Amino acid sequence: MILNKIKTTAICATLLAAVSCTSDFNEINTNPTGITAQELEQDFNHVKVPFSTVFTGIFNTTHWKYQLQQNLNADIWSGYMATPTPFKGAAGDNSNYNYVDGWNGFIWSLPYTDVMANSLKIEQRTKGKYDQFYAVSLILKVEGMHRVTDVFGPIVYSEFGTTNTTIPYDSQEAVYTKMFSELDFAVAELTKRVDAGEKSTFGSIDMSGYAGDYKQWVKYANSLRLRLAMRVVKIKPALAKTEAEKAVNHKFGVMTTNADIAKVIIPNYIDPILTISSAWGDIRMSADMESIMNGYTDPRLAKYFKESADFAGQYRGVRTGINMIAKSDRTGMSEIGSIVGSNEKVLMTTAEVFFLRAEGALRGWNMGGTAQGLYEVGITISFGQHGASGAASYITDNVKMARDFVDVKDAANNAAAVNKVTIAWDGAASNEVALQKIITQKWIANFPEGQEAWSEYRRTGYPKLFRALHNTSGGKITTEFGPRRINFVQSEKDGNPGGVATGVAKLGGPDNGGTRLWWDTTAGNF
Template sequence: MKRFIYKLSVAAVASLLLASSCKKFGDTNVDPTRSSNMDPSIQLTNTQLRFSGDLNTNERVSFMMTMPLVQHITGSYSNRWGSTYFNNPNFMGVLWEEAYPNDLVNIIDAVKRTDGVENKTNLNAVCRIVKVYSFARMTDLYGDIPYSEAGLGIKAKFDTQEAIYDSFFAELTAATAQLDAGKDVVAGDIFYNGDITLWKKFANSLHLRLAMRLVKVNPAKAQAEAQKAYNAGVFTSNSDICKTNHEDIQNPYEEVGRGNIKGNAVSASFFNGGATPSRFTTPFIAQLRDTNDPRLKYIARYYIDESSATPQNRTDITDQLVPLAGYVGIAPGSYIWDEPYLPAVSITVPGKGVISASNNDQKVQLASFLIRFNAPFLHQTYSEVELLLAEATVRFGASFGESAASHYAKGIEAACLQLSLFPGGPTMTSAEMNNFITQNALLPGREIELINKQLWITLLLNGPEAYANWRRSGFPALVPAVGVSETSESLTIPRRFEYPFSEQEQNRENYLTVLPALGGTDSWNGRVWWDKL
């Protein structure tokens, strides 16, 4: 990845050029909002790395909002916005205000620069796929957004989410057909290093994910698009996973040129400013414990709570505490210091002797290997694909290659094995996985529930996607954490992000057109188009 550092500094400058308008009249044949000689491969790299490497975005969107909303984590004061439902427009607006002038403007421009260029057809197709992927995160969080006119340097109209999704399906189909291993080599690609076969699989797998968003709002279209995606060829093993391999660097919010996006920003969020790292929630721990999930002992660990701790130097005290109390999480909406406040216990730790484990030490955390700064960010996994195929088979019939039970079993096995992709992560045994799958078979009438509970686990650390899948499926049946520790600003789990104030002020005429679909108010309790009861 180090070879991209110089490129990224150039890309950061390009973002500023692309986001600003020219104040002097020049050649009217040159778009004043575009650099005349920008390399689209650099723009691709920048967009890919920023997706999971920009701390300003990922801390707020994932760590502070979506991961607590979907009840993966809680306990830290920084989780209160999503865990206790405190409405903070700045946090909800940060993705919008960071992505449009950076990630999105670059990938939009990269698509334009390579469109119709004979020796860049593969690069163009890859950029089109990344454009869909980047915009999907946006529209799934906000709903209707500027799309068709985005990046043009004008006050862009808002496209309906339905129209945006129609465009997504068309773009992914066209881009997949355009990819050709016999044509140009894609430079600057950190997802797949230019592997055209894997890009086709990712495009089709992303197509499947987006198709399954529509199961409530338009089941017929969901089925048709899911079938199209499957027939075109989706992921078939963990070697197909789309991921970013980050460097072992704790990203700051900013540095000169805003270029430090090399580390995993979601991981950095857990240790930012010496804050108390989040803990697992009681519902998440209960799901693993009550099903005898073998992943529990690997991903849930106890550590001595030290302000100077990092994923590399934490003292693991799991072996000492599990025999005493099992795995203790924190109720959604609670802080680590809330009740029950556990009395200190004396334990013997190799190399440290007898220590007093405090209340904080006795609340279980994410294992260090999951949140190392060089942990890979998993954009889409084979596990997710198999579980979606299992659900598609239940909903639409046996036209997705195998039985729902077979897809389900493969999805669980892949989820267990993907832990080994993390530095220091475990390689689970066949016996562990097979016993678990046998004990947790699909039950008639509960297939959708059980499949999506496994997706809830699989999507740990991908907050926006876990949040989207929970909203579209309704599982697990999360209980709102209303007034647990403090008075909440919503009586239900919020369903979307509100638009930023900047859009209300600077693009007000277009902003007002989307309010009727939300019931007349830009509320986080409104629902995006595909999120139906």
């Protein structure tokens, strides 16, 4: 980690400043060429820079920023990765549930600066005049900001952009309600344009690989709706069913092939995870990944990770929440593999969509297929995405399960396997076992997108993960359930204290990492 980068500049300290605080501030707010606003609009140059910043801001492309935005929290708490680095020594850090506020502030500030501020600029420049652009911006905003509410709970959303001294927070329920409404507008607007045979004007701006194809954007929006619908299934089951069926049964439907995968393509891009793992040595394969993927003899393993430098021919992980002594002890474990070697960052996979549909079918919803059929297609399409062979035999394996974890450096960290389910579908199994299979395979398929994996782990409890051995949260977070959220950030407490107070009031518990979000209930999965 580049520690001297971790600071908050005065201009970006609060949400009041975020509206004008973007990485392209000077480019947007000055006009050295003397081109008029009308001339800029002729080629839609007035929205190209804001769109570019939104695209690259969902996952921040600056490596140290991404490390703080997601890698040292969700990527670890999801069970995907672990750090071999004892950043804070015996006191522990995020990996030991002793939150580092100086790190976690970026999880809030970066999306507001990059996604929300630039989405607002796009809205101001396009709404009612170029609604096709406004519609796409809403899809991207929902993608970027549902991640924020799924970290903090109540957030500034409907009131963002106001200049009031106090900016109130929306409850998470209100945020989700507005996001469903925003997706309604985006889908209706773009569908109307496809039906009219309108030629897309978004191609020169589009960084998704969709080449401005409005139909593809509708399928992505529907798929995103399906994700959000499933998130609220335990707190709002009727709403979840309605929104999920609306997504799947729309005339253009959801993502169904790997050509539909939602991603951001960035020229000359190096994935931050590759740098964090291979160049900095700050992240490695997790013990959970070692246990589950090695146990299944999963053919995707070689795509996801490199062989251990210390143990040739083996894939070895690090257990999260252990007592770290020296970084050199475990940097010889498996680095992240070729999956992070391209110039693309995946926002949502088609495999995830099939697993969401499989869970919906398990719950009796109209998902256009059976739970077993959708589950098996989800696995198959994930294999295809990664160029892995052997999906047919993998799907029918009813023997292999996760294996025990052995820490070759310290036997005190050893653990018996906890996620004990086989791969093959079992029609006689309980709904709970079926759900564990679905979520486990979705967890594997979604790698390395730790934010979504952490959210689904909190919602369902699956896959079962090894517990932290050294919990240094001071009792704020339980070892049994792990981190449920991140506390509101210091910049907001300093710059918007009244707003933070509204957020705490809507949180339903103390402002710490142990308080569950609105959709993260203690109720059973069924």
